[in-house]
Each structure stands twice: as C-alpha cells, then as structure tokens.
Amino acid sequence: MNDRLRQDFPIDWEEDHYVSRREFFKFMTLASGGLAAGSVGMAAWAAIPKGERTFEAVRLASADSIAIGGSLAFRYPRPQDICLLIRREDGSFVAFSQRCTHLSCPVEYQSDKDRLYCPCHNGAFSAKDGSVLQGPPPHPLPQIMLEVREGDVYAVGVRHGGEA
C-alpha cells in the first residue's frame, strides 16, 4: 500500500509530476500555436483551386442521337459517379454530375426552364454552368468536360465549381 502510494506521491521532486505554472502556460501557448498554424495550413490548402481534372476520354454517344432538349444518363469517371449529358436548345452539349450537392439526390433536366432540378428539396442548378439557382445546395454541380470528335461526344474530365 505504502509503495503504491509513494509511486503516485513521491517525496523526491524529480519523480513527481508537478506541473508548474510556467510549464502549463508553455504547453498552452505551444498547443494553441500549433492549432493556429494548423488552421492556417488548412485554410491555405482549401484556397488552392481544385479546378479541372482530366480522365481517360470515354465515348458517350453520337451527337445526332440526342435530340434538342434531350438528355442521357451515364457514369463518369467512376462507375458510381452518375452523370447527365444534356443537349440544350441552342444545340450545344453540356454534362453535369447528377448528384445534387445538397444531399446527393439525383437531379433531372427540365428543358423548358433550362435547369437541373432536384425534387428532394426544391434545389435547382443552371444548365449553362451548373451554378445554384435556388434551394439549399451549397455548391454548383461538378461539370463534366466534353469534346465532340467526328460527330461523337466524349467525356474527358471533371470541373469542380467554386462556392455556390
């Protein structure tokens, strides 16, 4: 009993775990300094533009097969990344991730309003650039970069937008 008591409360100063005020404040200063430096690092990392990432080009469809105002679902670049290829009224092709940036419900194209609509919480994105038009989504839809080669539409990369 006495030996164990002395382990916890040793008589000799050097064996004691006495934390002086100076040591305590040194620890607090270093810890808060580390947290501050970490926050600055995280902010700097977040400020780096993620921008565009190219992937292996994948043929989606021939340009003629999609009517004006029509759309085609596909998966790019990974099998679980559901996307939507849209042919707008002016005949141009755009493609976006189909996963709403709010709670990941699949969005649908409304050609009459030229927007992508999320039925879960009334969110909507512009079919022009994927920016948020209404509702709770915090970020624009990631856009799939397209190329038209010899009459066929290819997906070549993903472009992440900025803040909503």
Add this chain to the structure above:
Amino acid sequence: MSERRFYIDPSRCIGCNACVQACAECDTHAGVSMIHLETIQRGDTVQTTPVICMHCDEPACAAVCPADAIKRTSDGVVQSSLKPRCIGCTNCVFACPFGVPKYDAAIDQMMKCDMCYDRTSVGKKPMCATVCPSQALFYGTPEEIAERQGSPINAFVFGERTITTKVSLMVPAGTRQLTVRPDAVVRKTDLLTNTRTDR
C-alpha cells in the same frame, strides 16, 4: 575540494541567537525565522543548541503530508512546503523527530528550514552558518571538520527506527550514532523527588 556539508556542534553554541536573527533576514521568508535555539536541559544548564532541519534520508514530514506538499530535491535537501498544496494540517510539525517544521497560522502554511536553498544551491553558505560567531553551525568540507575535536554523526536511533540525515551532529569522538531515549532523561526535579522519597 570535496562537497561542503552542514555540521551542528552544540558544544560550541553560546546562545547568542545570531543564527535565528540571520535566518529571519532572508528575503524568501522575510521576518520569519525558520530555525530556533533549543535549551538542552533548562533547569540544569544554560546550554543551548541551534535546531536546523537535518534533511533526513527518509523525511518523516514528507511521509506524513496528506497533501504531498513537502518535496526533496535531488541534492537531498527537504524543501519547505509548496504554497499551493499545503493545507496547514500540521501533521509534519508533529511527525518531525527533531522539531523543525513550523506552522505559520497567519498564512496557514508550514514553513521549514531549507538550508537556504537559494544560497547553498549556488555555492554560498547558509545565512545562519555565515553569522555564527563560534561556528556551532558550520558549513564546510569533511576535511575541515576533521581538524576539530569530536566526530560527526548522522544516524539517530529512535526506538526501532534509525534515521540518517544529510546534516551531521558533532558528538564526542568515537560515537557512531545517537540513541534518543526520552524515557531515560533524568531531570533535576526527578532527582529531588527521589531524594525526598528516600528519606
């Protein structure tokens, strides 16, 4: 030169109280003396001896402290109580076999002789040893003390317990240890009483 040690020589004490006053001069406990003079046997003699902390190898004051407030540094000096920890219970005052710790009710804290740690840790003599005119309190090397009469001891037998200390006591030459037997103290009044009974 070997390490300097602290020696008490009661036979040299002239009872001038200079050590007590010098102790009270110290800045770390200004106005309060950590040491005192003890009268050996007041009824029979005016002989006194200074009482400073002996700095036991197994300090009873620290062992009984419920607040873990008394610490010994690596050089073997038992320090005064830590102000944030001391609860003023006076356990140490009762436990010390030499009567060293002093409870100061005004600040509700025990304070004791720490061999002038601010001075001795940087190579200076303790305050009391610097002023003692007869060098009853001597801070020096074993070689220096060997030139004196008597021999230093640092073992004290209290019943079944032998206490060894950092500070040494000068006793008649040849003595190895001091056996403390409170029950064997013969007082002058006892002698008188016995004489009366004998009649």
